[in-house]
Amino acid sequence: MRTHPLGDAALLAELGTRLDTALNTRAIALAAALKKRRDVRQAIAGYASVTVHFDPDQTTHDALAAAIKRLASKRPPMSEPGRLHRIPVVYDGPDMEAVAATLGLPPAKIAEIHARPIYRVFLIGFVPGWAYLGPLPEELELPRRHVPRTKVPAGSVAIAGRQSGIYPLSTSGGWHLIGRTSVKLFLPDSDPPCLFRAGDRVKFFAARE
Amino acid sequence: MRVMKPGLFTTVQDLGRPNAISAGVPPGGAMDRFAHRAANLMAGNDEGAATLECTLSGPGLIALEPCLVAITGADFDPHVNDEPVQMWTSIFLSEGDELSFAGRRSGARAYIAVAGGIEGDRWLGSLSTYMLAARGGMHGRLLKAGDEIGIAGQPSAPAISGRQLAHALRPRYSDHTLHAIAGPHIKRLGAEGRKTLFGSPFSVSRDADRMGYRLEGPVLDASGDELLSFGLTAGAIQVPRSGQPILLMADHQTAGGYPVVATVASAAMPVAAQLLPGDEVTFAEVSIEAALRMRAAQRAALELLRS
Numbered sequence: 001m002r003t004h005p006l007g008d009a010a011l012l013a014e015l016g017t018r019l020d021t022a023l024n025t026r027a028i029a030l031a032a033a034l035k036k037r038r039d040v041r042q043a044i045a046g047y048a049s050v051t052v053h054f055d056p057d058q059t060t061h062d063a064l065a066a067a068i069k070r071l072a073s074k075r076p077p078m079s080e081p082g083r084l085h086r087i088p089v090v091y092d093g094p095d096m097e098a099v100a101a102t103l104g105l106p107p108a109k110i111a112e113i114h115a116r117p118i119y120r121v122f123l124i125g126f127v128p129g130w131a132y133l134g135p136l137p138e139e140l141e142l143p144r145r146h147v148p149r150t151k152v153p154a155g156s157v158a159i160a161g162r163q164s165g166i167y168p169l170s171t172s173g174g175w176h177l178i179g180r181t182s183v184k185l186f187l188p189d190s191d192p193p194c195l196f197r198a199g200d201r202v203k204f205f206a207a208r209e
Numbered sequence: 210m211r212v213m214k215p216g217l218f219t220t221v222q223d224l225g226r227p228n229a230i231s232a233g234v235p236p237g238g239a240m241d242r243f244a245h246r247a248a249n250l251m252a253g254n255d256e257g258a259a260t261l262e263c264t265l266s267g268p269g270l271i272a273l274e275p276c277l278v279a280i281t282g283a284d285f286d287p288h289v290n291d292e293p294v295q296m297w298t299s300i301f302l303s304e305g306d307e308l309s310f311a312g313r314r315s316g317a318r319a320y321i322a323v324a325g326g327i328e329g330d331r332w333l334g335s336l337s338t339y340m341l342a343a344r345g346g347m348h349g350r351l352l353k354a355g356d357e358i359g360i361a362g363q364p365s366a367p368a369i370s371g372r373q374l375a376h377a378l379r380p381r382y383s384d385h386t387l388h389a390i391a392g393p394h395i396k397r398l399g400a401e402g403r404k405t406l407f408g409s410p411f412s413v414s415r416d417a418d419r420m421g422y423r424l425e426g427p428v429l430d431a432s433g434d435e436l437l438s439f440g441l442t443a444g445a446i447q448v449p450r451s452g453q454p455i456l457l458m459a460d461h462q463t464a465g466g467y468p469v470v471a472t473v474a475s476a477a478m479p480v481a482a483q484l485l486p487g488d489e490v491t492f493a494e495v496s497i498e499a500a501l502r503m504r505a506a507q508r509a510a511l512e513l514l515r516s
Contacts, residue, residue: 004392004393005390005391005392005393005472005497006392006393006441006442006445006469006472007389007390007442007444007445007472007473007474007475007500008390008474008475008476008497008500008501008504009442009475010442010472012393012439012440012469014393014439017434017436017437018437019437041227042227042228042230042231044230044231044440044463044464045440046437046438046439046440046464047437047438047439048437049437049439049440050440051439051440051441051442053227053442056501056504060497061497123438123464124231124232124233124464125230125233125438125440125462125463125464125465126233126438126462126463126464126465127233127341127462128232128233128234128235128341128342129232129233130233132438132464161435168233169341169342171341186342188332188342188343188344191333192229192231192232193229193232193234193333193342194232194233198231
């Protein structure tokens with residue numbers, strides 16, 4: 001494990017560099033353990049890392065880094081399997097034809113492959129309610145679009161690399177849009193204001209409308 | 210107070226909602242935390258009370274009741290009833306007094322605190338306006354003409370007019386040197402790239418808002434293996450493939466996968482908050498210890514306003 005300063009009041013603790021469920025489980029457990037400390041203001045799990053915001057009046061970067069190393073070496077407690085969300089998708093996204101052409105697969109097959117696995121929510125971030133889902137089956141692996149869209153409609157179901165995601169709000173975005181869902185991911189009047197949590201599981205299924 | 214003129218981009222802000230980061234919601238809050246805190250303390254509030262953050266131009270406000278206010282941050286030439294008034298000083302407004310701003314002289318963001326704190330919608334623990342979700346502050350939007358601004362509560366310290374922060378203790382906004390601490394992916398730049406980052410001038414592009422500033426200038430090469438997304442912080446300097454760095458500000462995206470080559474010291478963020486498109490900026494490398502000394506000096510200056 002390595003730690004790096006992120007300014008004078010935060011640090012990044014890296015558990016690894018691979019997209020890996022076990023590493024992500026450890027990151028989520030480490031973030032939860034760190035949040036209980038009085039000198040920690042906030043701990044956010046990434047794919048395989050934890051970003052820790054701390055109070056420099058109560059601790060130093062080096063002291064906290066040492067404490068994190070001790071915590072990370074402990075075996076994480078057995079974690080409950082995350083909640084399972086079933087998400088209906090209409091597979092008619094504006095990039096479906098182009099994705100089908102690039103991959104040399106018919107759109108129906110792309111939909112079938114995309115809906116096959118149970119995805120893990122690796123982390124929540126980027127914009128409110130966005131969840132990084134993975135791993136996407138290798139057959140659908142594509143680099144991001146060369147030119148990102150300035151406006152992606154909310155509810156768009158997208159893929160890039162070995163990941164999938166759903167745009168919770170209308171934002172800019174560089175992923176390939178293969179479908180859409182009516183499920184709301186950003187719930188501004190709930191607390192927490194999002195449907196998914198890190199560690200949850202997601203199953204897509206094809207829907208007509 | 211009643212809003213006669215809203216100003217270009219005036220929002221209610223406090224110290225943000227750090228607990229919402231894990232839901233992907235930006236921490237938000239005042240861009241210039243020093244000016245925000247100082248304005249509150251001069252008005253007799255806790256430093257976390259909500260203030261008005263005024264970008265590029267100030268509003269026109271009429272006091273509907275007598276109140277104590279303080280104006281800090283960028284200099285927009287404040288006036289009360291057409292008479293110029295001092296910034297960084299608490300001033301008393303009588304019922305019917307009009308607070309207005311003649312025009313921008315320097316900086317980007319001015320802060321107006323009112324004794325008792327500005328009232329607003331609380332969302333996820335904060336009154337800060339977050340326009341993308343249309344939540345917080347004045348119903349999640351900019352101030353508009355005709356709005357009435359309420360007072361949230363009682364000030365925590367006695368209302369004293371003339372409470373002032375000495376010139377020497379105010380941030381040196383005209384010095385666009387941003388002290389920064391080397392970040393997780395600094396090695397990707399190599400020795401030459403590191404020299405370019407710390408020392409070469411960059412300019413703030415037109416793409417600069419509460420989320421962050423895209424900078425223009427020498428191209429940095431931080432290429433390497435794709436990174437897995439990780440949690441970000443305000444002040445982080447990301448280098449995307451274009452090589453033109455991005456400085457993250459209060460409403461930054463909460464996670465991302467671009468290399469972070471350095472992070473601006475928290476004590477230098479008030480200066481960053483006052484930058485405008487076209488401004489030239491230089492990053493100067495500092496140690497964590499030096500950054501914490503700068504932070505302690507700012508805290509000591511604010512402490513003087515409590516006494």
